[in-house]
Amino acid sequence: MTKMKVQVPKLILLGFTATLVNGAVDCTFSAVSDIMPQGLSLSFAQHIPENGTFTVPKNDTGWPTDPINLPELCAIGVMVPGETSNSTFGFGLFLPKNWNQRTLTVGNGGLAGGVNWQDMGTGVKYGHALFSTDTGHNGTSTDATWAYQNPQSQTNWGWRALHETVVYGKNITEAFYNSKPAFNYYQGCSTGGRQGFMEAQRFPDDFDGVIAGAPAWWTVKIPVSMFDTIGKEVLRQCDGQDGLVDTIIMDPYGCNFNPETLLCAENVTDTTTCLTASQLGTLDTITRDYIGGNSTMVFPHWLLGSEHFWDMNIDGGSPNVIGVGYIQYFLGLGADWDWRNLDEAVVQLSEQLNAGQADASDYDISPFINAGKKFIHYHGLSDGGIATGASFYMYGHINRAVSPQGINLHDSYRFFPIPGMGHCTDTADYVNAPYYIAGISMTNNGQYSVPGYHDAEHDVLYALMNWVENGTAPDYIIGTAFSNFTTQDSITRQRPICPYPQQASLDDHAANMDSNFSR
Ligand SMILES: *[C@@H]1O[C@H](CO)[C@@H](O)[C@H](O)[C@H]1NC(C)=O
Ligand SMILES: *[C@@H]1O[C@H](CO)[C@@H](O)[C@H](O)[C@H]1NC(C)=O
Ligand SMILES: *[C@@H]1O[C@H](CO)[C@@H](O)[C@H](O)[C@H]1NC(C)=O
Ligand SMILES: *[C@@H]1O[C@H](CO)[C@@H](O)[C@H](O)[C@H]1NC(C)=O
Ligand SMILES: *[C@@H]1O[C@H](CO)[C@@H](O)[C@H](O)[C@H]1NC(C)=O
Numbered sequence: 001m002t003k004m005k006v007q008v009p010k011l012i013l014l015g016f017t018a019t020l021v022n023g024a025v026d027c028t029f030s031a032v033s034d035i036m037p038q039g040l041s042l043s044f045a046q047h048i049p050e051n052g053t054f055t056v057p058k059n060d061t062g063w064p065t066d067p068i069n070l071p072e073l074c075a076i077g078v079m080v081p082g083e084t085s086n087s088t089f090g091f092g093l094f095l096p097k098n099w100n101q102r103t104l105t106v107g108n109g110g111l112a113g114g115v116n117w118q119d120m121g122t123g124v125k126y127g128h129a130l131f132s133t134d135t136g137h138n139g140t141s142t143d144a145t146w147a148y149q150n151p152q153s154q155t156n157w158g159w160r161a162l163h164e165t166v167v168y169g170k171n172i173t174e175a176f177y178n179s180k181p182a183f184n185y186y187q188g189c190s191t192g193g194r195q196g197f198m199e200a201q202r203f204p205d206d207f208d209g210v211i212a213g214a215p216a217w218w219t220v221k222i223p224v225s226m227f228d229t230i231g232k233e234v235l236r237q238c239d240g241q242d243g244l245v246d247t248i249i250m251d252p253y254g255c256n257f258n259p260e261t262l263l264c265a266e267n268v269t270d271t272t273t274c275l276t277a278s279q280l281g282t283l284d285t286i287t288r289d290y291i292g293g294n295s296t297m298v299f300p301h302w303l304l305g306s307e308h309f310w311d312m313n314i315d316g317g318s319p320n321v322i323g324v325g326y327i328q329y330f331l332g333l334g335a336d337w338d339w340r341n342l343d344e345a346v347v348q349l350s351e352q353l354n355a356g357q358a359d360a361s362d363y364d365i366s367p368f369i370n371a372g373k374k375f376i377h378y379h380g381l382s383d384g385g386i387a388t389g390a391s392f393y394m395y396g397h398i399n400r401a402v403s404p405q406g407i408n409l410h411d412s413y414r415f416f417p418i419p420g421m422g423h424c425t426d427t428a429d430y431v432n433a434p435y436y437i438a439g440i441s442m443t444n445n446g447q448y449s450v451p452g453y454h455d456a457e458h459d460v461l462y463a464l465m466n467w468v469e470n471g472t473a474p475d476y477i478i479g480t481a482f483s484n485f486t487t488q489d490s491i492t493r494q495r496p497i498c499p500y501p502q503q504a505s506l507d508d509h510a511a512n513m514d515s516n517f518s519r
């Protein structure tokens with residue numbers, strides 16, 4: 001464990017070295033049409049005034065919320081026709097009037113089809129030009145039916161639509177401002193995290209820096225069904241084991257947890273507050289890695305402290321519909337396939353098909369690293385959706401792939417496990433973890449960055465920019481908790497989040513930081 005002193009942060013406003021550039025092209029349909037690359041068709045070009053709202057097109061169902069409080073910008077919708085209607089995809093751009101000469105591509109979530117207008121609305125407040133793809137279909141996060149016997153759409157969702165969106169997006173941006181983007185960035189979480197790894201693995205030229213959160217990268221693996229919440233008992237046992245009773249489990253792997261304390265006493269009739277012996281067996285299954293035939297890892301376990309969020313994986317007693325839909329429609333087993341029939345053969349079929357080539361398990365990212373690019377990876381230690389163990393597994397395998405090539409991984413890629421954070425955002429109210437590190441995807445509509453702390457110490461996007469553009473690596477990112485995370489009105493806690501394998505030192509410093517922020 002590395003000790004680290006962290007000053008109580010001061011308000012630092014980030015001074016940008018890039019000059020602001022104004023659009024060289026009017027935001028009219030005909031002017032924007034003229035700068036479209038060959039073969040693309042413009043759906044709309046719409047001028048949004050300062051502090052305006054963008055109205056999401058009606059059938060664009062992936063992110064239907066209208067982003068508000070926007071800076072003045074040009075909103076653009078583009079269709080990329082494919083050889084068949086199944087291979088067609090669309091993408092959106094927000095090109096701000098005052099442009100900082102950077103681009104930011106945002107990722108998608110779950111199985112959703114649609115332009116992520118919501119995260120674009122957050123990202124454009126930083127001054128970047130924003131891109132997002134619809135991944136080739138319109139649909140909600142849990143709907144997989146579009147994928148059935150539709151390999152073109154699977155490939156679009158797997159990797160193609162995002163990559164081509166970036167290539168076209170840079171082209172359109174340069175023509176719009178008559179100036180080439182100086183730096184290109186990416187951020188996404190969950191499916192968006194998978195997309196970030198995929199890009200770094202396959203298309204190292206696309207971005208100078210990537211932020212990938214809670215990557216659902218292991219698409220060929222299958223989440224198993226979940227059970228009840230026992231989080232408070234885990235917290236009771238594990239909280240103090242990291243050296244500080246503060247409702248936060250800093251090191252779930254370091255906790256020696258005894259589940260037997262949850263066992264129902266003899267003859268107990270109310271089993272809502274305890275677990276039966278067979279329920280304890282289920283708990284063991286959940287908190288252990290899923291090892292398949294021939295001792296292969298099928299999927300890592302959920303960590304201690306994630307119990308509050310396990311309900312992400314139960315849906316009326318059956319497993320998460322995303323996982324089930326994936327098997328039914330991506331693997332082609334059809335709507336009649338029942339999750340109770342999950343067996344080794346399904347796991348093997350999944351490995352073999354690698355539907356849409358979406359599996360981001362090419363661990364050798366040396367071309368990305370050798371080109372001087374930077375990668376920030378984060379994952380909530382309390383994630384009940386994508387097991388955090390998958391990120392530790394990913395880190396370990398990337399390290400094993402690049403270290404023998406003489407690469408010091410820490411110089412280019414850092415993994416920040418975030419204590420107490422659920423899937424991409426959120427904390428249990430009995431934990432109140434300072435997890436918020438801004439960027440896109442954990443920020444509410446109309447907001448951006450950390451109020452009062454628009455800087456590289458507190459905001460992961462600024463941290464990445466500082467790393468890429470100044471060579472200043474993030475040794476920590478300070479997470480923030482608010483009394484109400486929705487309104488972000490008052491800060492209750494701030495804590496450094498350290499890159500793995502370091503951990504913030506747990507002397508009385510953390511407690512001091514808490515008291516400094518109880519205002
Ligand atoms: C954009 O792509 C078109 C081809 O479709 C090409 O002619 C043009 O030069 C490109 N523009 C930029 C700025 O890259
Ligand atoms: C921005 O618009 C909102 C309504 O969406 C309004 O309440 C607010 O006062 C406006 N802010 C500024 C600075 O004009
Ligand atoms: C929206 O979807 C409906 C039903 O699929 C279709 O009839 C309509 O033409 C679509 N509208 C647009 C603007 O694409
Ligand atoms: C999704 O819906 C939007 C809005 O109606 C439409 O413009 C777009 O073509 C659709 N995307 C796909 C891939 O069908
Ligand atoms: C296109 O997708 C539909 C399902 O949305 C599927 O039935 C059809 O076979 C696909 N066509 C091709 C050529 O893959």
Ligand SMILES: *[C@@H]1O[C@H](CO)[C@@H](O)[C@H](O)[C@H]1NC(C)=O
Pocket residue numbers: 266267
């Ligand atoms: C549990 O129930 C059994 C059978 O009714 C009884 O013999 C036993 O004494 C009970 N144990 C306790 C601890 O109440």
Ligand SMILES: *[C@@H]1O[C@H](CO)[C@@H](O)[C@H](O)[C@H]1NC(C)=O
Pocket residue numbers: 292293294344348
């Ligand atoms: C184990 O490996 C053997 C040899 O590669 C293979 O034939 C078999 O299908 C594997 N079994 C499982 C359950 O993965």
Ligand SMILES: *[C@@H]1O[C@H](CO)[C@@H](O)[C@H](O)[C@H]1NC(C)=O
Pocket residue numbers: 014015016017456462465466467469470
């Ligand atoms: C680079 O460093 C300078 C000097 O500290 C700072 O003003 C600037 O904001 C940094 N750039 C980025 C992108 O963080």
Ligand SMILES: *[C@@H]1O[C@H](CO)[C@@H](O)[C@H](O)[C@H]1NC(C)=O
Pocket residue numbers: 484485486487
């Ligand atoms: C936080 O604020 C939102 C919006 O005002 C409100 O709906 C919500 O109930 C508040 N949450 C708590 C825990 O107070």
Ligand SMILES: [Ca+2]
Pocket residue numbers: 238239240241242243244245246247248249250
């Ligand atoms: Ca603790």
